[in-house]
Amino acid sequence: GTAQADKLDDIIASGTLRCAVVLDFPPMGMRDENNNPIGFDVDYCNDLAAALGVKSEIVETPFPERIPALMSGRVDVGVASTSDTLERAKTVGFSIPYFAFEMAVTSNDASGIKSFDDMKGHTVGATAGTFEAIALEKQINEWGDGTFRPYQTQADVFLALSQGQIDATVSTSTVAQANVKTGNFPGISVVGKAPFDTDYVALFTNRDEYGLINYLNLFVNQQIRTGRYAELYEKWVGGELPALTVPNAYR
Amino acid sequence: MFGYTFQWNQALARLPKILDGAAVTMEVAVLSMLIGIALAIFLTLLRLSGSRPLGAIATTWVEVARNTPALFQIYMAHFGVASFGIHFSPFVSLLIGITFNNAGYLAENFRGALKAIPETQTRAGRSLGMSQGQAFRYIILPQMLRISFLPMTNQMVWAVLMTSLGVTVGMNTDLYGVTQDLNALTFRTFELFAIAAVIFYLITKIITLGARAIAWRLFRY
Amino acid sequence: MFDTALSAADLIFLAKGAGMTIIVTAISVAIGTVLGILFGVIRVQLGAVLAAPLTFFLDIFRSVPLLIQLVLANAFMGMVLHLRFSGFTIACMVLSLYTAAYCAEIVRGGIGAVPATTRRAARSLGMSWWQDMRYIVAPLATRVALPSWIGLALGVMKDSALVYVVQVTELLKSTQILITRLQEPLFLLMICGAFYFIISFPLARLGGYLEKRWSND
Amino acid sequence: MIEIQNVHKSFGKLEVLKGIDLTVEKGEVVTVIGGSGSGKSTLLTCINGLEPIDTGKIVVDGTEVHAKSTNLNKLRQKIGIVFQQWNAFPHLTVLENVTLAPRKVLGMGKAEAEAIGEKQLKHVGLGDKLSTYPSRLSGGQQQRMAIARALAMSPDYMLFDEVTSALDPQLVGEVLETLKMLAEEGMTMICVTHEMAFARDVSDRVAYFHKGIMAEIGKPEQIFNDPQHPETQKFLASVR
Amino acid sequence: MIEIQNVHKSFGKLEVLKGIDLTVEKGEVVTVIGGSGSGKSTLLTCINGLEPIDTGKIVVDGTEVHAKSTNLNKLRQKIGIVFQQWNAFPHLTVLENVTLAPRKVLGMGKAEAEAIGEKQLKHVGLGDKLSTYPSRLSGGQQQRMAIARALAMSPDYMLFDEVTSALDPQLVGEVLETLKMLAEEGMTMICVTHEMAFARDVSDRVAYFHKGIMAEIGKPEQIFNDPQHPETQKFLASVR
């Protein structure tokens, strides 16, 4: 057959890289006071576009819509803090991890929840379709006590939390810190870690776009090598830089 | 032909869960209709009462319900009223939102239906010694419901469709919510939502056909 | 009255969302009405049996939640057909067909309300089918259908709040974005609701008025 | 006994009853005739309190109809009324039409009410239509049903307001027969009618209304053969 | 000339026309009488091709109406028809009702069409109603407008289907006068009617229809004074 241009060629030819980014997930993705997108993922996408020599376009996608947006051709790459689960890898192709989250418990002060186990018997919530939502719902079912509510956006979760509609949530610690720090949500605090596995998140694109996946892997590696990863981490999150490798394992 | 491999078995394996969701959807729809009809009758009475403030309350309700999006009403029922420290569970929020909407639309239908009932009907009732309330209850109301039967059926269909908006207030046990949860797990978007679509379609068909059967049995005059 | 952090930039942001709501509605109602008239006339012309496939197809749009229609159309166009449509395009396509499905019913009712004898009179004057449609049926059916059509257009505007699922930032979505930042849900929701109400209420009243006026003569 | 004493009644600026005096004794049949708009219907609806009056009073069996303390619902149980327009309740069968008020107003049991309903429907010749819906009845049958419906409350008085004027000519007879039968059974009745033959045959007295005034009242022979008032003469000449 | 040859026509299983033969010459006025459901209206709508026929043929001025090649819209321009129900176009004024077809079908200019329209409306006595809407007209006026509307196409033939039967008695006369006038002006006409006096006065020939068959046809004197067919005799006895 004839040689076919793959997605990597398409992006370079079109001059634009379209990234799926979740914009209610501070500090990874959010909006400034002019309602323009900012955040770690936004910068990361811009870096990727620069590396490719194209313009970047941020396409806002709520959590549940990230993969559909890719599958429907609305975006080229997901830079959307997406956990690289095996279930999802049946549908999309993941790069090596570009970020890692610890999970933190944030509670409404009035609820008296001080740790992960205190959540038992309470009404808790998380963002529908996320790694932590799936894990938390499973935990609630194991406890057999309490209620789990998935909201469509991270913002709705924190809104519900500060309104007291839910007593606690599990989210990535970065998000939790960032939200508490804004001061937008009075009466909530980060109270501890959630005993979930570290949530490694990866870039994703179509499963069969090996050329692009290779490129993404190298790009993630380069970000670390050049110190850009540390720089962005300091800018948006701060503190100790999480390791992106798993001990005793390849890849 | 397609660059997409359909994996129906993956999605169909989840059918029991989806059907559980359908049951919850029906529960919300039926409850919202029953309460909605009762409220619509109440609103109609307020509008008939001749009292200006009461009439204004009823009219405001009807106009807000009819002139803002249902999604807005449901979102308001959950996040809006919570600003006053009033908290409703997703189920209750959804129920309130849809019921509010149903009552508004139905009250407007009832008003139209009342116009079609001659004034002399009440007179005839009153002249038999019935009180105003009895005349309304036994003579006007049944005719009003009869005339509004088709619009009520349509509203029931809409109530079913509106349950899909529950996800915005954290609902995940209804047909749409369950489907969305499963989608988050498996990403078989097309297959899962196609199944949900078929179930929704069947539910609405059952409602319209059922209503026709009921009308046929009930309204033989 | 309200102590708010809402800035001028935020109001512009909301206005943009409102603009999107209006654009999506206008496009969908325009296309949907044209299609609806076409489908409605075809259904009347073909009769119940021949038009059954079309009836079934249109019925789907009235029997499946709009949210699911949008998600499915999105998934189908992109995942299955690999067509690169923007969310805006998908939203307009789905809403247009959604409008058309309801509009076809309204058109059917309108045409049905023109007495057969009047149409017969027109044909007997030597008018062609098309002339009968154009000069007799269309004006008479419009009177019957216009109030319902106004209701439909307003309904589509309200339902366009759901296109957020295909990443179109319309009014309600803009409001939610601002709620994220400003944390003033009630105030922002009131603004959003007021906007819908201000557009919808007068037009709905107009529809009611026309209905009354035209049903009297 | 129905006593009407100097009753005045206006709709807005229009004075419809301009001082009516009339006493109807138990067992009497009074027929009211008169031109359109003369206030005949209004008088009937005032008698059972469906309309308020401005001045004067109406006393039924010692109870003043328009007194504040009067329980109108109770009073109306003893005054049956049948209107020109057929007021069948379309959502109820013929029997249900007739038993509704006895059951809900008098609190009768279903069986008892149905026994009474059937009796009255047979009385007016509708014994075979019990479970039919009114839309299936002719106008004359609907009027007879309305009469049975009023009778089922065992009223002491019956008011009839042009019960035949909306009927096709061939249906008028069956309804007038029913009224005649009631009169013969001794029911106290006030009948507004345009049927002069009926008025002549059945009435104890005939009243002629003209523009809100009872211009003349007397035995039918006197009214029809020797009317005193010039308006009565004109009216009778026009309807002959 | 209208030639109807052995026309058969059924609606589903019901045979409505069972072999009709009739020739109407230029300038002739043929009246069709007969009981309800005998197929009179159906025959008229077959003549101008509004209804298809099963067998036989109808030829108008040499053109076979139901031939595939026939341009029906063109043919209908020379055959005016007025129905029992008033078919005014309610959204157009009287003048617009009349000028619509000349303008859109014949492609006439506005001025020319209006001149013709006014002439025809004056002809039928509606010269002062040009810009009135039909809902303001009496039934008789609406029928006369429908006649003017048909005449404005300058038809060679006019078909009238019981144009007076939906009218109040006092309005019948004005419409019949209009028809009489047309007949006197030499228009070729087929009139279905229940007005026997009209049929007798105006027609050249009268046809009697009975259950889809033309039982009898002849000069009016013969049909009315000396009907041959037993059904004709029965029918005429019943309408007298």
Ligand SMILES: Nc1ncnc2c1ncn2[C@@H]1O[C@H](COP(=O)(O)OP(=O)(O)OP(=O)(O)O)[C@@H](O)[C@H]1O
């Ligand atoms: N509810 C009302 N409001 C205002 N005017 C009324 C009302 N009811 C009756 N009228 C007027 O009162 C006058 C008397 O009416 P009424 O019906 O008593 O006359 P009637 O003698 O029964 O005439 P008819 O023989 O036409 O029934 C009429 O001019 C009528 O228009």
Ligand SMILES: Nc1ncnc2c1ncn2[C@@H]1O[C@H](COP(=O)(O)OP(=O)(O)OP(=O)(O)O)[C@@H](O)[C@H]1O
């Ligand atoms: N479109 C139709 N479909 C089915 N049956 C029809 C249709 N039009 C007429 N018929 C039937 O054909 C028969 C003849 O009807 P037609 O209208 O020609 O009678 P007619 O002689 O004009 O009677 P009338 O004096 O009542 O107008 C009737 O039995 C009628 O019910």
Ligand SMILES: [Mg+2]
């Ligand atoms: Mg009266």
Ligand SMILES: [Mg+2]
């Ligand atoms: Mg006919």
